[in-house]
Amino acid sequence: MKFVKFALAIVAFLAFQNLQAQSATAKWAPLNEYHELLSKTFHPAEGGNLTPIKNSHDALVQKSEALDVATMPADLKTPKAVENIAVLQKLTKKLSELITNRAPDVEIMRTFQNVHDVFHRIEEACNHPNR
Numbered sequence: 001m002k003f004v005k006f007a008l009a010i011v012a013f014l015a016f017q018n019l020q021a022q023s024a025t026a027k028w029a030p031l032n033e034y035h036e037l038l039s040k041t042f043h044p045a046e047g048g049n050l051t052p053i054k055n056s057h058d059a060l061v062q063k064s065e066a067l068d069v070a071t072m073p074a075d076l077k078t079p080k081a082v083e084n085i086a087v088l089q090k091l092t093k094k095l096s097e098l099i100t101n102r103a104p105d106v107e108i109m110r111t112f113q114n115v116h117d118v119f120h121r122i123e124e125a126c127n128h129p130n131r
Contacts, residue, residue, distance in 0.1 A: 024126030034063040057096040064092040080125035088118045
């Protein structure tokens with residue numbers, strides 16, 4: 001019986017933590033939209049298929065431009081997040097330029113990896129502002 005109570009307490013605690021730690025993408029629609037397109041294009045690229053990002057780089061730039069810190073929820077707006085949003089926008093434009101100018105796939109993938117890494121730094125800064 002003690003084990004059941006203990007297990008229920010853990011489940012309740014984890015559920016509460018999950019509710020409290022709603023992700024940044026769930027709280028800010030433009031970040032979620034950027035993330036959705038990033039996921040659809042980055043994961044194939046990891047496997048060597050750059051066609052999705054080559055076909056969607058303009059849309060990714062548009063989604064990065066929609067990341068306006070003026071409309072960012074206040075509880076997500078940390079100095080690190082704001083700084084990294086600017087970096088993400090710049091890198092996304094650079095990625096698009098590389099694709100437009102038919103840069104080597106290695107260079108495109110290196111920049112795309114940087115875009116991906118910066119996106120995750122934004123999520124981290126929003127979700128855990130004290131780290």
